[in-house]
Amino acid sequence: MSPFNSHRQVSRRLFQHSLLAVAFGGTGVLSYLHGQDQRTRSAGSSQSAGADARYGNEQRIDHSSVEDIPHRRERIRVTKFETFLVQPRWLFLKVHTDAGLVGWGEPIVEGRAKTCAAAVEEIGRYLIGKDPRDIVHHWQAMYRHAFYRGGPVLTSAISGIDQALWDIKGKALGIPVYELLGGPTRSRVRVYAHVKNDPELLKQRKSEGFRAFKTGVLNGTDAGMVASRQFIREAADNFAALREAGGDDVDIGIDFHGAITPQTAKLLIKALEPHQPLFIEEPIACQHVDLMAGIARGTHLPIATGERIFTKWGFREILEKGAATILQPDLCHAGGITECRLIAGMAEAYYAAIAPHNPLGPISLASGIQLAAAIPNFLCQEQVSLGEGYLKQPFVVKDGYVELPTAPGLGIEVDEAALQDKLGHDWINKQTFDRRDGSVLDW
Numbered sequence: 001m002s003p004f005n006s007h008r009q010v011s012r013r014l015f016q017h018s019l020l021a022v023a024f025g026g027t028g029v030l031s032y033l034h035g036q037d038q039r040t041r042s043a044g045s046s047q048s049a050g051a052d053a054r055y056g057n058e059q060r061i062d063h064s065s066v067e068d069i070p071h072r073r074e075r076i077r078v079t080k081f082e083t084f085l086v087q088p089r090w091l092f093l094k095v096h097t098d099a100g101l102v103g104w105g106e107p108i109v110e111g112r113a114k115t116c117a118a119a120v121e122e123i124g125r126y127l128i129g130k131d132p133r134d135i136v137h138h139w140q141a142m143y144r145h146a147f148y149r150g151g152p153v154l155t156s157a158i159s160g161i162d163q164a165l166w167d168i169k170g171k172a173l174g175i176p177v178y179e180l181l182g183g184p185t186r187s188r189v190r191v192y193a194h195v196k197n198d199p200e201l202l203k204q205r206k207s208e209g210f211r212a213f214k215t216g217v218l219n220g221t222d223a224g225m226v227a228s229r230q231f232i233r234e235a236a237d238n239f240a241a242l243r244e245a246g247g248d249d250v251d252i253g254i255d256f257h258g259a260i261t262p263q264t265a266k267l268l269i270k271a272l273e274p275h276q277p278l279f280i281e282e283p284i285a286c287q288h289v290d291l292m293a294g295i296a297r298g299t300h301l302p303i304a305t306g307e308r309i310f311t312k313w314g315f316r317e318i319l320e321k322g323a324a325t326i327l328q329p330d331l332c333h334a335g336g337i338t339e340c341r342l343i344a345g346m347a348e349a350y351y352a353a354i355a356p357h358n359p360l361g362p363i364s365l366a367s368g369i370q371l372a373a374a375i376p377n378f379l380c381q382e383q384v385s386l387g388e389g390y391l392k393q394p395f396v397v398k399d400g401y402v403e404l405p406t407a408p409g410l411g412i413e414v415d416e417a418a419l420q421d422k423l424g425h426d427w428i429n430k431q432t433f434d435r436r437d438g439s440v441l442d443w
């Protein structure tokens with residue numbers, strides 16, 4: 001609705017300007033008028049031509065109700081995008097507006113930070129001069145106008161931009177994002193920590209306030225096509241040691257990282273069943289959904305997946321085929337807050353839970369917490385940083401939970417001064433080869 005309202009205002013101004021141009025007939029006047037319209041017109045002549053095409057549509061649309069919305073009387077325009085490579089491997093985005101409001105996002109897929117920064121620059125051109133509050137409309141435009149849609153890089157770029165737009169909208173209205181999504185569905189948000197197969201680290205994390213954890217498969221790169229009895233026994237024994245260290249009142253998920261073969265996954269899941277992991281994450285690579293569904297049917301343990309699945313269209317097949325009952329969309333990969341909320345709605349219809357994936361930074365965490373606070377089927381939020389050294393007020397964990405933020409937007413304030421000694425990185429993914437024969441491994 002509002003973009004058309006915006007176009008009408010622009011159209012009026014252009015009409016007024018054309019009258020003035022005819023009256024004065026000088027290029028100096030036209031240049032002055034062009035300068036005046038910089039904030040309300042998209043940059044570049046080609047975008048002006050596109051906008052002109054849409055002015056024609058407004059003749060058929062009644063905008064009266066739109067103009068009655070008070071906050072719409074003062075437009076906000078996106079003026080600039082800034083990206084920051086932030087250690088250890090992140091990419092932060094700061095979206096500026098002419099209202100002085102800024103929004104933050106993390107438009108990154110791990111190991112491709114600079115590629116994502118280029119994608120943000122290309123996609124961001126569309127938003128310059130537009131009102132950042134028309135989030136769903138902009139999501140549709142950024143996604144569908146690409147023609148070649150989706151994939152990790154483009155969807156991650158859109159995800160970070162989407163987070164920043166929600167941040168700006170919340171700040172413009174003075175309320176947290178979860179209020180915009182319908183109000184809180186819970187009073188606090190459960191988070192989990194990584195324990196890296198180490199019982200002592202689990203005890204330490206528990207003493208820090210965590211009550212839910214995740215580990216990997218012990219010596220997972222040694223699994224081979226069909227793991228040995230020794231491998232299965234040692235992996236299961238390691239999980240049993242974690243269970244022993246944490247006790248039966250904590251939850252521990254285990255991540256196969258999609259790096260275990262279907263043959264080995266079945267053996268390993270059977271060995272883990274007596275210790276009741278919270279979930280089995282990516283038991284196999286996620287590209288063959290029917291195979292994962294078969295593994296899900298073969299165990300009573302919940303199967304989780306989602307960090308390498310994008311948009312509602314990717315998660316549709318997972319749900320329809322029963323490949324997982326815990327979805328792990330990444331707020332930085334799957335399409336941002338806008339899309340993950342829709343994925344959560346789809347999941348609810350299948351009685352599936354949402355446990356957002358997040359091995360990234362504090363803006364990603366803040367986005368996940370806002371989503372968790374607004375959906376009914378939330379399970380637990382992954383985190384690797386509560387924001388120490390990045391946020392003016394890092395999140396605090398108590399009894400396994402963080403409190404709902406009350407500040408507007410994403411509820412965080414990035415500490416830009418503290419970022420200065422963390423700028424710049426060239427992080428790439430691990431390049432793993434089988435130590436026995438040199439063949440390529442997934443992890």
Ligand SMILES: [Mg+2]
Pocket residue numbers: 255257281282307
């Ligand atoms: Mg994982």
